[in-house]
Amino acid sequence: MDLSHTSLQGLQCQPCHSKTEVLAMNKIEEYLTQLPGWQLDTSIQDSPRIRRTFTGKDFNHCVEMICNIRNVAQKENHHPEIHLTRFKYLEVVIQTFAVNNLTINDFILAAKITSCLSM
Numbered sequence: 001m002d003l004s005h006t007s008l009q010g011l012q013c014q015p016c017h018s019k020t021e022v023l024a025m026n027k028i029e030e031y032l033t034q035l036p037g038w039q040l041d042t043s044i045q046d047s048p049r050i051r052r053t054f055t056g057k058d059f060n061h062c063v064e065m066i067c068n069i070r071n072v073a074q075k076e077n078h079h080p081e082i083h084l085t086r087f088k089y090l091e092v093v094i095q096t097f098a099v100n101n102l103t104i105n106d107f108i109l110a111a112k113i114t115s116c117l118s119m
C-alpha cells in the first residue's frame with residue numbers, strides 16, 4: 001500500500017512480524033521528507049534505521065522526554081532505542097526489529113515522537 005502522501009501522524013502502527021513489508025528506498029526517502037531532522041542511517045550493512053538527536057534543557061528534561069516517548073511507544077506497541085548522552089542530548093533510533101529493516105511503523109513512530117516532544 002502506498003501511504004507516502006498520507007500524514008504519518010494520523011496512522012497507527014500495526015503489529016509486525018517477519019513478513020511485514022519492508023520499505024523500498026524511494027518510499028523511505030518520501031517519508032523522510034515528512035520528518036525534518038530525521039536521518040537515514042545505513043552504517044550497519046543490511047540493517048537500515050532512522051535516527052534523530054533532540055536537545056533537552058538539562059538531564060531532568062531529557063528523562064521527562066523519555067517518559068513521553070515511553071507513552072507513545074507503549075500505545076503504538078512499537079519501540080525505539082533511546083540514548084541519553086552528555087547531560088542533555090537524546091538520541092532516538094528506530095528500526096523494526098522483527099525484520100531488521102525499516103517499515104511504515106518506524107516512520108509513524110518517528111512522527112508521533114516528534115510531535116510529543118514538540119508540545
Ligand SMILES: C[C@H](O)[C@H](O)[C@H]1CNC2=NC(N)=NC(=O)C2=N1
Pocket residue numbers: 015016077078079080094095096097098099
Ligand atoms: C511482541 C511485540 O509486539 C513485538 O516484539 C514488537 C514490540 N515492539 C517493537 N518495536 C520495534 N521497533 N520493532 C519490533 O519489531 C517490535 N516488535
